[in-house]
Amino acid sequence: xxxxxxxxxxxxxxxxxxxxxxxxxxxxxxxxxxxxxxxxxxxxxxxxxxxxxxxxxxxxxxxxxxxxxxxxxxxxxxxxxxxxxxxxxxxxxxxxxxxxxxxxxxxxxxxxxxxxxxxxxxxxxxxxxxxxxxxxxxxxxxxxxxxxxxxxxxxxxxxxxxxxxxxxxxxxxxxxxxxxxxxxxxxxxxxxxxxxxxxxxxxxxxxxxxxxxxxxxxxxxxxxxxxxxxxxxxxxxxxxxxxxxxxxxxxxxxxxxxxxx
Ligand SMILES: [Zn+2]
Numbered sequence: 001x002x003x004x005x006x007x008x009x010x011x012x013x014x015x016x017x018x019x020x021x022x023x024x025x026x027x028x029x030x031x032x033x034x035x036x037x038x039x040x041x042x043x044x045x046x047x048x049x050x051x052x053x054x055x056x057x058x059x060x061x062x063x064x065x066x067x068x069x070x071x072x073x074x075x076x077x078x079x080x081x082x083x084x085x086x087x088x089x090x091x092x093x094x095x096x097x098x099x100x101x102x103x104x105x106x107x108x109x110x111x112x113x114x115x116x117x118x119x120x121x122x123x124x125x126x127x128x129x130x131x132x133x134x135x136x137x138x139x140x141x142x143x144x145x146x147x148x149x150x151x152x153x154x155x156x157x158x159x160x161x162x163x164x165x166x167x168x169x170x171x172x173x174x175x176x177x178x179x180x181x182x183x184x185x186x187x188x189x190x191x192x193x194x195x196x197x198x199x200x201x202x203x204x205x206x207x208x209x210x211x212x213x214x215x216x217x218x219x220x221x222x223x224x225x226x227x228x229x230x231x232x233x234x235x236x237x238x239x240x241x242x243x244x245x246x247x248x249x250x251x252x253x254x255x256x257x258x259x260x261x
Pocket of ligand 1: 093
């Protein structure tokens with residue numbers, strides 16, 4: 001009788017194993033709430049500070065990516081500290097703003113670190129600025145630099161190549177520590193308001209986070225590398241109206257979990 005029962009159990013197990021689908025553990029990423037990263041490059045601290053006064057009513061958040069920290073006045077440094085205190089991110093954008101790929105043509109990556117990264121981090125740390133993200137000057141990067149800098153930073157940002165189809169733009173967060181941004185400077189070849197709205201619409205519909213970059217913020221454009229405050233206000237209104245979210249680069253942490261499928 002016992003043998004008979006054992007045979008039945010074995011037969012049932014065999015049947016279950018081979019008649020049903022085998023479940024395989026797979027790692028997937030948690031979908032993000034749709035939103036935007038507004039990042040600002042270089043050292044336009046006074047202009048950024050004035051922009052923040054106008055946009056704080058939208059409870060916005062930005063990543064201010066600062067270069068040449070050693071040239072800032074005490075008043076500019078105080079403004080940076082205030083921006084950090086309000087919840088904005090201060091990121092690194094190199095000490096001298098050298099083109100990293102050009103620099104390592106005749107220097108080692110260690111020399112790049114010693115001239116562009118370490119003095120910047122030391123000084124920012126001295127001023128109480130907490131830096132976890134790095135933005136390449138001119139978006140100039142390669143894989144060797146990425147590997148070296150990812151040892152020191154949580155997130156690094158390059159610049160997106162330009163495509164006309166919003167779906168093919170490389171400027172959305174995709175759970176990687178290397179991200180790319182699209183420039184909304186007014187004189188940038190590929191920037192215009194209808195296209196910016198397409199990027200925001202694509203993010204909203206597909207739960208994406210679009211990463212944008214600016215330089216000097218102005219009311220009236222009178223040169224290159226300038227972004228209109230009006231454009232930034234339009235983005236803030238869009239984010240609020242559509243219940244989307246403001247992110248900083250430092251917010252990016254891949255949210256992985258495992259499912260059986
Ligand atoms: Zn720059």
